[in-house]
Amino acid sequence: MELEWRDLAFHREIGAVIEALDSAQFWTRLTRALERYVLFDNWVALRFAPGEAPLVCAESPTPDGTVDAMFQDYLAALYQLDPFYIAATDKPASGFVTLADVAPDNFSMTDYYQRYFRKNIVGDEVHFNYMIDARHTLAFSLGATQRYGDRDLAVLELCAPWVIALLRQRLPYETFGATQQQRGDAPAEATMDAATDTLATADTPAYAARFEQVASVAGRSPLTAREVEVAMLTLSGFSTRAIAEKLTISFETVRAHKKHIYTKLNVNSQSELFALFYEAGRQGG
Structure with missing residues (x-):
């Protein structure tokens, strides 16, 4: 088997991601590996559950290092209008998900789209989802200021099996709930049991x-x-x-x-x- 230098660089990146599975650098290493092949502008890792606000694993830093006020609005209430959240909690499944897969027919005409999505994500979004159990999904989102092209989507879908496998392996080391600004450089060492101490009832959205x-x-x-x-x-x-x-x-x-x-x-x-x-x-x- 003959390898080009790009292949060697890719294997080094994947090795760095695996090495960081139990460290606070995991999400940064994962995004660096993916951005070699597809351009995106923001990212966030969340845990979705029916009837609950998403819990934050990690998020891309803002340019000035301040708290993203619009994202706080999302966590407070607007997540309930997010087509990715709706799909993940309605019919949870592991896999690669595009905006076209989950967006309702009038999505681009909603105030959520005009007042939040376009201003915060702007162009497009995709998710790598790992179904933890019947109620919980670990979602890794990549947002872009422009629409992803066919090549971009094909490359991301090609990466999906190992990205989702890494999400599963990352789970025991993950800390849920604290934002990046709140966590600072604290290591991710909480277990899934600690993350699920308090659960809202799915019967009352x-x-x-x-x-x-x-x-x-x-x-x-x-x-x-x-x-x-x-x-x-x-x-x-x-x-x-x-x-x-x-x-x-x-x-x-x-x-x-x-x-x-x-x-x-x-x-x-x-x-x-x-x-x-x-x-x-x-x-x-």
């Missing part, structure tokens, strides 16, 4: 509490469980027809639910509905 809080303000009428579901799917980017298919109800029933939601919450548009949800999330997060 966090967004239900958000809408309960919204309804309690200024004497608004509370939403039914089905109306909360429709509201969240609407904010996430599902069209009326897509909501009907997902919930196995009629198109007209979805329209009726939307009318009731707007009337009860005294809003006239999806943007106003998003503003209520966003503010409640910031206050409650």
